[in-house]
Structures are given as structure tokens and as C-alpha cells.
Amino acid sequence: MRTDDPLLLAIDQGTTSSRAIAFSKDGLPRHVAQKELTQHYPEAGWVEQDANDIWQDTLSVTRDVIRQAGGAQNIAAIGITNQRETVILWDRRTGDPVCRAIVWQDRRTAKYCQSLKAQGLEDMVSAKTGLLIDPYFSCTKIKWALDNIPNAATCAAQGALAFGTVESYLLWKLTGGAVHATDATNAARTGLFNIVTQSWDDDLLALYGIPKEILPQVMDNAASFGTTHPDLFGTALPVAGMAGDQQAALIGQGCFQRGMMKSTYGTGCFALMNIGPDFVQSRNRLLTTPAYRFGGEVTYAIEGSIFMAGAVLQWLRDELQMIQKASDSEALATSVPDNNGVYLIPAFTGLGAPHWQPEARAAILGLTRGANKAHIARAALEAQAYQTMDLLAAMENDSGIKADRLRVDGGLVANRFVCQFLADILRVQIDLPQVTETTALGAAFLAGLQVGIYDSLEDISRAWRPDRTFAPHMSLEESQTLYEGWQRYLDKVK
Numbered sequence: 001m002r003t004d005d006p007l008l009l010a011i012d013q014g015t016t017s018s019r020a021i022a023f024s025k026d027g028l029p030r031h032v033a034q035k036e037l038t039q040h041y042p043e044a045g046w047v048e049q050d051a052n053d054i055w056q057d058t059l060s061v062t063r064d065v066i067r068q069a070g071g072a073q074n075i076a077a078i079g080i081t082n083q084r085e086t087v088i089l090w091d092r093r094t095g096d097p098v099c100r101a102i103v104w105q106d107r108r109t110a111k112y113c114q115s116l117k118a119q120g121l122e123d124m125v126s127a128k129t130g131l132l133i134d135p136y137f138s139c140t141k142i143k144w145a146l147d148n149i150p151n152a153a154t155c156a157a158q159g160a161l162a163f164g165t166v167e168s169y170l171l172w173k174l175t176g177g178a179v180h181a182t183d184a185t186n187a188a189r190t191g192l193f194n195i196v197t198q199s200w201d202d203d204l205l206a207l208y209g210i211p212k213e214i215l216p217q218v219m220d221n222a223a224s225f226g227t228t229h230p231d232l233f234g235t236a237l238p239v240a241g242m243a244g245d246q247q248a249a250l251i252g253q254g255c256f257q258r259g260m261m262k263s264t265y266g267t268g269c270f271a272l273m274n275i276g277p278d279f280v281q282s283r284n285r286l287l288t289t290p291a292y293r294f295g296g297e298v299t300y301a302i303e304g305s306i307f308m309a310g311a312v313l314q315w316l317r318d319e320l321q322m323i324q325k326a327s328d329s330e331a332l333a334t335s336v337p338d339n340n341g342v343y344l345i346p347a348f349t350g351l352g353a354p355h356w357q358p359e360a361r362a363a364i365l366g367l368t369r370g371a372n373k374a375h376i377a378r379a380a381l382e383a384q385a386y387q388t389m390d391l392l393a394a395m396e397n398d399s400g401i402k403a404d405r406l407r408v409d410g411g412l413v414a415n416r417f418v419c420q421f422l423a424d425i426l427r428v429q430i431d432l433p434q435v436t437e438t439t440a441l442g443a444a445f446l447a448g449l450q451v452g453i454y455d456s457l458e459d460i461s462r463a464w465r466p467d468r469t470f471a472p473h474m475s476l477e478e479s480q481t482l483y484e485g486w487q488r489y490l491d492k493v494k
Helices: 051-068 110-118 120-131 138-148 152-157 167-174 202-207 244-251 310-318 329-334 375-401 416-424 438-451 458-464 476-493
Strands: 007-013 017-023 029-036 076-080 087-092 161-164 182-185 217-219 240-242 260-267 269-276 287-294 297-308 343-345 364-365 405-409 429-433 464-471
Touching: 007 167, 007 438, 017 051, 017 161, 017 438, 029 051, 051 087, 051 167, 051 217, 076 167, 076 438, 087 152, 087 167, 110 120, 110 138, 110 244, 120 167, 120 202, 138 152, 152 161, 161 167, 167 240, 167 269, 240 244, 240 438, 244 260, 244 269, 244 287, 244 438, 260 375, 260 438, 269 287, 269 375, 297 329, 297 375, 310 329, 310 375, 329 375, 329 405, 329 416, 343 375, 343 476, 364 476, 375 416, 375 476, 416 429, 416 464, 416 476, 438 458
Parallel strands: 007 076, 076 240, 182 217, 260 405, 405 429
Antiparallel strands: 007 017, 017 029, 087 161, 260 269, 269 297, 287 297, 343 364, 429 464
16 A cells, blocks of 8 residues: 655665665655675775675565555655775676675775885875775775786776775666766775766776776766665666765755764764855865765865774773663763863874874873773763764864864764763754654655655754754863863874
């Protein structure tokens, strides 16, 4: 039976799980299904996934949500969001992957990236792509696969192979091999897409030895990406929206005005600021990336990443055994009135933006005999605000925009101390949304925009609702003193 309120189904294929969520027009989640995804580590620094598992898990959770919704007739459209930069190569004739997916976290091309930097190529790459030269991005992973998978280079040159990041592969499978496409936000993370001209770049393809024939067509974020094969869900459903996970979260947070900013606090942290229609190359080693593209018109964002956010609490729990569960950190941190001069620099896997020092290591500094585990827990939480302040200062310097609020999401923002301390150190209002599944919500919004459930970005903005806001309570002098302490100790680690 068809309902009067057709649902928007978001596929959210992430690094550790595949999820499907059906949202109502008012942006509320109605049905959810999720499956964990196995990671493979065949060598030190290598991270892989089975692309068949990605597809089968995605198919399973999508079917589960459609069943919960009462059938495909109650689904208006599908939107896809995904872990970015992960590389999948498959046979165009069979749709079978030719190797495991090479995950965005994989570092196997680190030496090759260093050789490119030594040749002085990073400025050229950054001016075209807004990115840095790093194993993080897809281009060097693709080159590795073509160089090391038997017959891959020959098949690619003959047009027998297809490349895609995860959303592109899922679209191919969903449409029964009828559509090989991606969207502007995901294309921009490959290191092959010129985000100024909005086209695959011949110079970059030549640099990495990648034939253009394997690349997908690049489309807007809200577009007619094709329809699902009718055998999959009983009827053909339109795929109408796609975006990489962090851009989808920006959209899900309704950050459509220049200067609006969101920050997602999960295992790590990704912060994006909307900088409008003009490309700005970062002077502070941040990334410039399309926030979204509609009607061929691009809106850009500056992006910064923090490697360790919620993962620091896992370390307190699993290695130091200071807490039994991550949520215990709030009560422990607030059991003392201040940090007692203790700072934790969470460079467990190096320092991310804007420092980019992979060899830096974590440290706890400022210890005295009066320091205890509560001060260390508080320092771990406070570090999230200090790291975000490092990003915000760099973003404001790059963009010339002074932010006045930050919309936050991710598991760590359930910690009210973190939200309040963010407000105190950043000196901005912190907005926590009612619906925290902002990545999936962004994909649903895109699909709804394409099929006419939403009339405009303003219409989508009205569907975003705050749950709670946090304003600065601490004095400016105190917040500045605390941040200066962070900078002083950070310099010692750097």
C-alpha cells in the first residue's frame, strides 16, 4: 500500500558499515538498517575492503529498509553518500571487481607521493584540484592498481575496466551496469578532477598514467543518475542524489550560506566551511573542495581534518582503562574545576590540518603531582576544541570570513562538556541538530530536491532544526589563556 508521505531513502556506505535510512519529507528518520563492514590489512599501512561485500551489504540494508517502509512504492527516490577516495576497479563486462577496494586510509603509495613532492609538483596539483599530494587521495591508488594488478593496465587501455569511488560502483550495480557516473564532490577527491574547469584534467591523467576511458561521467549532486534495475526492489526507483560523506553532512546541516560551517566529530573530525562560488587556494595547507554543484554551478568549501577526536576516548577506555565507556568521560572531566595545567596533544597518528606532521607523536604535558586521571580526561576533551580552533583560524585566514556559529554532529557531540568548551574556545555559537544522522540526511535532501519534494535549498534549510545551542560562557581572557597554553605545548610536539 502506498503511503501519502513518500519517503526518501539514503544509502550511507561508510568505512566501517553500510547503512540505509528512510527519511520523511520533514527530515526525520523513519526506518534504519545497518551492517558492519570488514577491513583487511594485508601489509603494514595497507587497508582494503571487499567490494563485493560493500555491494551485498548495501543491497541487504536497502532491501531491509524498503521492507520496513511497506514496499518500494513508498520510496520517492534514492540518494547515496559514501566514504570518499576509496578506489574500486571492475570489469565492464561482468561488473566484477578486479581487486579488493583500496581504502582512503591506505598508505601504500607514500613513497611515490614523496617523489612527486620532491619534483616540486604539489603547487600544480593544488592549483588544479585544491588538494595536496598524499596517499589519501584516489589517483596514486589507481596508478598502483594499474601497475600491480596483472593485465589491469592493458584492460584499462582497451576500455575494458571501469574505475569509481564507492558511490560510482554502487550506482553501476544498482542500475544493472547501465550508468557509470559520479558527482562533482566525489570526483574532486580523486586528485584527477580539475575543480576550477570542472573536468577530468589531461595533465593529471598523464602524470599518473591513467587512461580517461576508465573514468565515470561527472554530474551535479542532485541529478537523474538513472533508475535501479527492477529485479532488485520489485520496481525501478530513481537514484537522484549523490555526495561524498563530508559534503553530504554539510548539506544535511543546511550550510548553504557563505561562511556557514559544520564539524563532524567521529573517530576523527572533519570541518567544512562554505566559501561561496569562487575557488580559493588555501595558504594554510587546508583543502579546497566543491561543497556541492547544482545546475553546473559550483559552491566551494575549505576543509580541514583532525585525525583523533572520538578515538582519543577509545584510548582512554581501552589502553589506560580510565573509563568503562566513552560517555563516562564527561562526568570524569567535570569532576574537576579545570585542567590543572594539563594538556593532551592527540598526535597518535601524527598531526592533521593545518600542521600536516605525520611524524609527530602524542604527548601529555603540564603534569604535576596534583594531576590525576580526571585532569587527563578533561585534557582529552578540551583538545577537541583546541584542534578545531587551529582549523577555524586557518579557515578564516584563507577565506577572509569570520564565522559566528558552528553546526556540529557525530558521536562525540553527545558530550555536552565538549559542546560547551567548543563554544568557549572558538567564541562562536555551537548548534546541535535534532537529527544527528546528517550525512544520510544530506543524501536524502539531494534526492528530494531532484524529484521535487523540495523546491529549493531554502526549502531544505527549513527542514533543519536545532536541538540545542551553546553560547560562550567563559571570559575571553580565560579562553585566550587556555588556547595559548595549547599552542605553547603544541610547538614542543611539532
